[in-house]
Amino acid sequence: MTVTDTDVFAQEWAAWHEEHERKRASAHGFLAITSMRWLAEEPEMYVDVPGAWSSGQDGIVVSLAPGESLVVDGVEITGRHSFGVIDEGGGVTALFGDAAVEIANRGGSAIIRPRHPDNPVLTGYRGTEAYAPDPRWAIQGRFVAYDPPVPTTVGSVVDGLEHVYEAVGEIEFEVDGAAYRLIAFPGSAPGSLHVLFRDGTSGRTTYAATRSLSVEAPDAKGDVLIDFNRATNLPCAYTAHATCPLPPAANRLSIAVEAGEKMPA
Incomplete structure (x- = not known):
């Protein structure tokens, strides 16, 4: 590989890594996650996401109180909403305000992971x-x-x-x-x-x-x-x-x- 080729190799790598870093530090990326909740049949509320969350035969369910809502694929949802049974490794993203919540299945268990752009892990990332x-x-x-x-x-x-x-x-x-x-x-x-x-x-x-x-x-x-x-x-x-x-x-x-x-x- 010539010096010129080596320079091009380094430039292409730098551009790739810059883009990888940009995605990593996105507003709703992994650095924005504030908690990981393992859902059970009994509904439970959490401080960093609207609604009471549970998982059972209907899959993952959220019950939103009056005044609470989530946006999924551009559609606002209120009240009780079932996300159904999510395949292993799959997931759905719901938005609320400037934050988001990932609804997913990992290792055979239902989880949610709220993501807030003001999370210190994200804002402090260098x-x-x-x-x-x-x-x-x-x-x-x-x-x-x-x-x-x-x-x-x-x-x-x-x-x-x-x-x-x-x-x-x-x-x-x-x-x-x-x-x-x-x-x-x-x-x-x-x-x-x-x-x-x-x-x-x-x-x-x-x-x-x-x-x-x-x-x-x-x-x-x-x-x-x-x-x-x-x-x-x-x-x-x-x-x-x-x-x-x-x-x-x-x-x-x-x-x-x-x-x-x-x-x-």
Whole structure:
């Protein structure tokens, strides 16, 4: 890679990380979460969100008092409202004033997470330090698909909570001549991949529990680019109100991946 190529690589990384930071610090992002409530059959009220909330056969239900309302998909709701049974990993966002509340299902349990733009975690956020972008850590790899995908249970930063994801295959790659593999889950874009991993920097210079990496869809030959410079922290690195998954045991790399985001201040 030439000096010019290296400069372009660094500029593209900087633009990507700036956009990632902008999304992280959005008004209703994870830094704005003020609490995480695990719902039960008995309705309960909370100080940071309107209504009395419960979960039962009808799914998640809110009962709003006179004068209280929420806005869902542009429609104002009042009184008793059922959000129905929400699929695992799914969620609905409702707005009230300048705040929002996430209504979701995590680990088989119904939760709500109010999000307020004046939350001190958000207003005090000053960015996340990262390793300087290094082309050495943008590695060509090969994706080997599972046929069929394999349901894979992983732990969570919440004690006793587990997540089950469909592992779609493994990414094979080399560092300094040594071979490594990472189990991959489906990514957010069609055909893309998502990797959770730990490595020799975890708990030292990077967040101890896990780091996250998005990988673009493999080409027709299964070739992929795994760019560790774009490894990011999950929300649990910033807030206690998160249910982030932990990496599969096989994704605990013995090498120190000195690339990507570092441990938050």
